[in-house]
Amino acid sequence: MxxxxxxxxxxxxxxxxxxxxxxxxxxxxxxxxxxxxxxxxxxxxxxxxxxxxxxxxxxxxxxxxxxxxxxxxxxxxxxxxxxxxxxxxxxxxxxxxxxxxxxxxxxxxxxxxxxxxxxxxxxxxxxxxxxxxxxxxxxxxxxxxxxxxxxxxxxxxxxxxxxxQDKALGEKIIHHHDPEESRHKDAEEHHKYYAMVYSDEIEDKIDEIGERLKEAYPDMENLRWHAIKILENDQEVKERHPLDLTDLLDQDYEKEIINQKFGFIEEVIGECVANRTRKAESTDRTDRLLTHPVLGLPVFLLIMGLVFFLTFTVGDWLKGYFEIALDWLTEAAVGGLTAVGAGEMLISLITNGIIAGVGGILTFLPNIFILFLALAFLEDSGYMARVAYVMDGIMGRIGLSGRAFLPMLLGFGCTVPAVMASRVLEDRRDRMKTILITPFMSCSARLPIYVMFSELFFGERAMIVAFSMYVLGLFMAILSAFVMKFLDRGRESDMLLIELPEYKTPNAHTIYVYVSEKVKDYLSKAGTTIFVASIVMWLVMNFGFHGYTSDMDQSFGAALGRVLVPVFAPIGLGYWQIVLALISGIAAKEVVVSSCSVLFGIGNVTTEAGMANLFGLLGSMGFGPLNACALMVFCLLYVPCMAAVATIRRETGSWRWTGAMAAFQLTVAWVTAFAVYQAGSWFL
Amino acid sequence: MKLYEGQKGSTLQVIHMELPVQTERRLEVLGMLEGTRITVVNRKKKGAMIIKIRGTRFAMGQSITECIEVKEV
Known part of the structure; x- marks a missing residue:
């Protein structure tokens, strides 16, 4: 070796x-x-x-x-x-x-x-x-x-x-083919070295093209493969090795080559596999319900309902323990820092900036963990692909194939992989459409915003309010797609073609790897993006035109926020603190929550005491349930985080398109929040 | 007859496909060739179907199933 x-x-x-x-x-x-x-x-x-x-x-x-x-x-x-x-x-x-x-x-x-x-x-x-x-x-x-x-x-x-590893070509292959079958001069040789031997007509062509290739490109390795690819009319190989073969190629042989390969496969299967007719009964039985023409859709909605129920309830229960740990940490940090004689500014930076920002986000880890665990289950069990079939009818009405629903579903987890998953769509326009609407699917980073504000203002009905955000996002996605379908009438969309794997019990190790990857991502985001954003936020909030200040009203942040207040006033968000939190949310959506901690100077907003504190502060500003609603709606719909925008730029390959999309999302967010706030003020 | 007219549970033989080349190749690579026998596992009213090709299930939209000529066997 x-x-x-x-x-x-x-x-x-x-x-x-x-x-x-x-x-x-x-x-x-x-x-x-x-x-x-x-x-x-x-x-x-x-x-x-x-x-x-x-x-x-x-x-x-x-x-x-x-x-x-x-x-x-x-x-x-x-x-x-x-x-x-x-x-x-x-x-x-x-x-x-x-x-x-x-x-x-x-x-x-x-x-x-x-x-x-x-x-x-x-x-x-x-x-x-x-x-x-x-x-x-x-x-x-x-x-x-x-x-x-x-x-x-x-x-x-x-x-x-x-x-x-060193074996470039197979050893002699034992075929037992009848030599009479072929009149090709090299038939014997071919069968010795190639498992897949084509018909005489195609072998002749392969030989001839091979010879011409050798003349034109003396250094070329594996002539046979290149020749087969040229016969299959493979654009990439033809562009890289142009060759005039008009006298040889009277037609596209790709179909014939595929046919002959399957002919050989049937031969192999016939000889090597026994008892293959036994059916996978259990998958058929399960599919009778899950892909039922009528029941398939309600079953899917029920499953998604369960996923969110677990995410909110079990997640929140675990979150309580994280909060206790965070409180303890804050106290310990203040105590420790005071004991070593650290200055007021440093203590403020560490407790109000870093611990409040990063720690606040870490307490949502249980919710995120459960959401991804559920998604991993759906994916590994084989159900995810069925969703494409179940949703095909509805998606067809908005001009997309059922397959486009998979990226949207992944969007509940994170917009970045969801946008990348749109690659399964072959048609470029369909891909663009899917990328445009995927950010409306509420990602897990927006979850902390809903959890915090809905619990703050809606008490027992918090879960319903949070869930309605998901429904609203889905509705906006469908509405946008519908409008786009109307805009390009008469165009054929992508065709649904997807494998439905056998159902299987999800594999613990696969799920572990999947979930731990996501958790690692979340933690590293807390350690990098959110860490930096929290420090920047603290700086912007604690420094003003006259240097360090403990009065936030005098800070740079307040000045910046106040400039934009008129724009946000009509949608019920005309508070400089909120405006600033929204701007910072472009770094990562969770930052809206961590910024609130920093902005309102609350050690940990997600604990009961912190919540009551924030509730009081917001209430004294005149920020009520309706404003909270408008805020959640705006957060749901406005520009996704930087990572998502960068991914969209990469996938679409166009800055112009990415910019237009951001403008579209801001407009949609503003208009919808405006409608919610104005309609709400009318009725209440 | 066209594939989308196929009944649930029936076995059909593909005669001809009238699809964009790329889609047709995609199906062929999955083993759905002219002459291949396929089974209709499930279907929706409009013509979206679950088809079994060489032991593997595939979901196909109506835009595909209405372009495939089949015969009953």
Whole structure:
């Protein structure tokens, strides 16, 4: 074995358990990055086995390696690059027939491929049997049975990879094809080295194109793959290696090549898989209810209701304990700092600035944790994809496919991944539309705002008020999409096509990795963005034109806020403190809450005492329940946080578009808050 | 007949697809080729369907199911 670190690329269809397998090796210690220039996510981790280090790269799930989508192109280019030493093709062994198509494409790339047959536990449960002697014989690559969920076969897979790393081409493949079948001069040779041998007509073309490529590009490696891609009319390969082949290519052979690959797959399945007709009864039974033509939608709404109920009630109960801890910390800090003789300014910065800001946000961790836990459950169980089907009819009415609903649903968690998830939509206009309405789906960072203000002003009905914010956001999203549909009448929208995976019991480890990633994000945001925002807020509030001041009315912040008060007065938010909190909220939405702590000089606004204190202060300013409502509405709808705006800029590739969107959101927020406030004042 | 006319639970054979090339390729890559047998697992009134292709379920919108010519087997 070489001493060089081996890089293993994990490739596979969506829903094949690739991420579970990857996590089984690397745990939660991942480096998530984007490829330079494009927002296609790759995850990286490392593992050690027998004193060797392996670098593992998890690539986006894909059904094929065409150049139709950016994701597939990027995946393909990365696999072809020198960076990857061995490809591990993860397949769902219980759905081998569909998974093998990608396998055949990967094998043609010419790099060492190891087939990992995942989900062997399900294969056994269903009484299916796979012939592990014949399968590698027919494919010419090593095939290793694994179960990521049960953690079996993991070490063997890495051993196989290590021993297979130098193998560029398969050993002799045992086909048992009838040589009479083919009149091709190299038929014998082809069958020795390639698992996938096409019809004579196509093999002839591959040979001819290969020869021409060799003439034009003498250094080209893997002529066969390039030739096949040119036959498939692959735009990316054709652009990179232009060649005049008008005399050879009378038609597009892609369809024929796909057909022949599946012909071979059927042969492989026929020989290597026994008892495959056993059905996954349980999934069908569950689907009878969950994707019922009439009941599907109410069931979905019920599930979402439950998710929010848990987020608010259980989350709030746990939050109580966090608050007690925070109070204790504040007191300890004041005590400690006074004891060491720290100045008034430093104590104020640490307690009123940092602890109030960052600590206040940390107390919401239970709510965030439960929300993401619920989302992880929905995703890992296989239900999420069904939502696309259930919502397809409604989404069709607003001019989007059911698939566009998935980014919107993820938007309840965080706008950033939700905007990135809009990539599943192929049509650019549909993607733009989805990106435009996704920020209206109330993200978890807005949750602290609702929790605080609704509990402050609405007591027992707090949960209803908070929940109505989610409904309002959804309503605004649908309304915006409807208007846009009206604007571009007659245009065909994206077509719904999505795999519905088998239902499974969510995997504890997968959920742990998912949730801990989100919690880590939240904590690091508290430690960075919110930390800085709290300090800046404290500075702006405690310094004025005459230097340090303990009277906030004299501060820079007050001056800035007062300039904008006239704009916010008609919507019931004409208080410089609130205006300033809203501006700071662009850094991150939670900052609205932490800023309130700093602005109103309350150590911890979310405790009972802090709340009563804030309630009194706001009340004395004339800020009542109606103003709170307008504030929540405005927070729901106005410009998303900086991170989200940056993501939108990256995904849309246009500053103009991003700017227009921000203006649109500000307008919508202002108009809606205006309507709520004015209508409310009329009736009350 | 067109796919969207297919009854729940019926097995059908694909005869022809009249879709934008990209969508058609996408379906083919999933194993839905001319001649492939598919099963209708579930359907909505308007024509959105859950189809089983080679053992895997896929949800398809009406805009796809109305463009696929099938025959009963």
């Amino acid at each position: 070489s001493t060089k670190e081996l890089t293993i690329g994990f490739v596979g269809n969506p829903n094949c358990g690739k991420t579970t397998l990857f996590n089984a090796y690397t745990g939660a210690n991942l480096k998530v990055a984007n490829w330079p220039g494009v927002t296609v996510e790759k995850k990286e981790g490392a593992m050690r086995l027998h004193d060797e280090t392996y670098r593992l790269v998890d690539l986006p799930g894909t059904y094929s390696l065409t150049s139709y989508t950016m994701e597939e192109t990027v995946t393909r280019q990365y696999i072809l690059s020198d960076d990857v030493d061995v490809i591990v093709d993860v397949v769902d062994a219980s759905a081998l027939e569909r998974n093998l198509y990608l396998t055949l494409q990967l094998m043609e790339l010419g790099k060492p491929v190891v087939l990992a047959l995942n989900m062997m536990d399900i294969v056994q449960e269903r009484g299916m049997e796979i012939d592990f002697h014949r399968l590698p014989e027919m494919l010419g690559i090593p095939c290793v049975p694994v179960s990521a969920r049960r953690r079996t076969g993991l070490e063997i897979l890495i051993h196989t990879v290590a021993h297979h």
